[in-house]
Amino acid sequence: xxxxxxxxFIAILLFTLGIVAVFLRRSLIGMLIGIELMLNAANINFMAxxxxxxPDPLIGQIYTVFIMGIAAxxxxxxxxxxxxxxHKFHSIDVEQARELRG
Numbered sequence: 578x579x580x581x582x583x584x585x586f587i588a589i590l591l592f593t594l595g596i597v598a599v600f601l602r603r604s605l606i607g608m609l610i611g612i613e614l615m616l617n618a619a620n621i622n623f624m625a626x627x628x629x630x631x632p633d634p635l636i637g638q639i640y641t642v643f644i645m646g647i648a649a650x651x652x653x654x655x656x657x658x659x660x661x662x663x664h665k666f667h668s669i670d671v672e673q674a675r676e677l678r679g
Contacts, residue, residue: 591614620641
């Protein structure tokens with residue numbers, strides 16, 4: 578049987594992979610995937626605490642659905658920004674996107 582610590586360990590692993598992807602990847606899509614991994618780690622935490630500690634099981638599920646909605650909106654906005662950067666520079670490298678300042 579899985580315990581709370583198993584779910585928390587998986588969430589920590591996913592969150593760490595997300596942080597590594599955001600800081601080490603130079604591609605905007607790789608960074609977007611890292612952010613999605615971090616949001617999924619938060620979802621796992623909410624559902625794990627919901628299962629083992631919450632008196633009302635509906636609360637954790639509401640938070641998880643809310644985070645999934647935020648992740649979908651973030652992905653749509655980020656992909657539109659990535660497409661705009663690609664149209665301007667013909668690349669999705671982060672270093673070339675720094676020229677968009679000002």
